[in-house]
Amino acid sequence: MTLPDGYTLRRATAEDAPTIARQRGQMFVDMGELTPQDAAEQHALWTDWLRGALPAGDYVGCLADVGGASVGGVGLMFQPKMPSAKDRAPLKAYVLNMYVAPEHRRRGLAEALMRAILAEAGTRGLRSVGLHAAPLGRRIYERLGFVEADNPEMRLTLEPSP
Template sequence: MREVEGYALRRATPADAPAVARQRAQMFVDMDTLTPEAAAAEVPLWTDWLRGALASGEYVGLLAEWEGTVVGGAGLMVFPRIPTLADPATQKGHILNVSVDPAHRRRGLAEALMEAVLEEVRARGLRQVTLNAAPMGRPLYDRLGFVESTHPELRLTLEPPA
């Protein structure tokens, strides 16, 4: 992993689940997707899920620390996909939870975290990786070579079974 002066980059463990969940909450607040109250209400649910997912490897987290405190992070999840002749890979990655605390921005942490996640993507032999970009992150993702997808996503939310 690339170093950023004064910061330590490392893999997340299940013990880091609360910090990752709090960062995820702040990310949604920063994007005006959730109010601070709504984001805070999600943190316990996300923490519980992340503990298990970090332990199983279902979620791979990379963290940036400043003086022992987590100040940034990025995550990777891997999903099965149907292979094609153009891309015979049977898995694809999705990057999520890219966030740096406001006081630590503009120091290269997000780029170092993204490079670390992309190292993980390459180490797994994945050929395809996606992410949902917030406007703040677009210049970084553009520099790293991400492009708009030609397949827009549609979503349907079903009511839970009665």
């Protein structure tokens, strides 16, 4: 897949943490899951975490740049899993923070970002890749081969111990 003229993809570094945090916040705002104020309040928390996770390799990011600005990005985290005969890897990949600024959408950037991050998972020998699909990205994910999983997640939030 070729990028539109002037756009480049690059691997994120710790210096990109504020940009990734901003894109993450805007992604949740665009989906209606956070208000701009809520996203702004979490920006420092996300930035601090990313500053440690990027150099440690706990988070791998790919950014789309044009004219010296990052206009999109995607991330990959690695989660432990039990190996099986079909997939012997002890980790699975999880895609998150998929975002392209509205004025740069419909140019192939989201698909290029996804292909780049999936290639990263492949170079690590990982076969299992998961994500939570926002409605805006569902068609791209399906085109790339993602299918609905039949493992509904249940969650419990524990209260902090006194």
